[in-house]
Amino acid sequence: MPQDVAELVAAAKHGDREAFDELVRVTYADTYTLAYRLTGNEEDARDVVQEAYLRAFRGLRRFRGDAQFSTWMYRITANCAATQLGKRARHRHDELDDRAPVADPRLDHDPQLRADADDLRSRLHAALDALPPRLRAVVVLRDVYELSHESIAAELGISESAAKVRLHRARHKLRDQLFPRRDGEASRAV
């Protein structure tokens, strides 16, 4: 069976079910990570991932291959997450602390640098969790997954200018959380 993602996609498009299953095996952890970041909880992330692969399976023939498969999956996942979050009437910040273990292959050998980076990252996780979901979705898709404003707007069902405004607000809030101002130093209005 071919192992390269592009080959797997090509085989799956020709109806090879095993190739599609292998695509799922290769990509599902990444898809789950995005789903978790967008929804903020494990239960919703699981539902989003399942729905995303179903949609990918049904729509694979429409995947033209001009983008990477991973980018295409990110867009589908973002769309499914937006739908899922829309169904949720309330936010569940109380469940956000039991984050799944993280595997980071880029370990730094300098203990001080590593401690600083770990500290910043840990504060970033907390700041992201504290963002309203609609702001978090935009900033994660743009700044972590580097989707275009156009793609983000399309998948979240908002205008491009709304996506840009949300991105700016989200970055502003994150920056204020990560780098709190000293007493008497007022934050700029957004």
Add this chain to the structure above:
Amino acid sequence: MTSRERADLRRNRAREVDPVRCEDIAEDLAAAADGNALLGRSQRRHVERCLRCQAEVVQYRRLLRAMRSLRTEVLEPAPGLLADILANLEGAGERHAVRSLLSGRRVAYLGGLAAATAAGAAGAIVFASRSRRTRLAG
């Protein structure tokens, strides 16, 4: 001149030298740190002189670097998720196959029905024309 008037004068002179205010470029700083937007000449000149805006650019750049570093983090999915996804796909595949089969049979059935109807109609026309010819000959 009162102290207030002196302060206003200082502010106005500063504005003549640097017409850009920090608030005016707050939004552009984040986009500039992202590399998606370029600051104009007057904005650049302001940032070169303004420690507050310089600090903001540095903070946005650190934020973006931290955000991009998250891309390499992969969360460990809950146990059983892969099996659930594959089972879900299997079910969807089977439902799709059954639908295709049923729609294929339906097409064949409707096609047969149409052919039978057409044949019946053709037979009736032939029969009617023959009986009319027989009546005329008689």
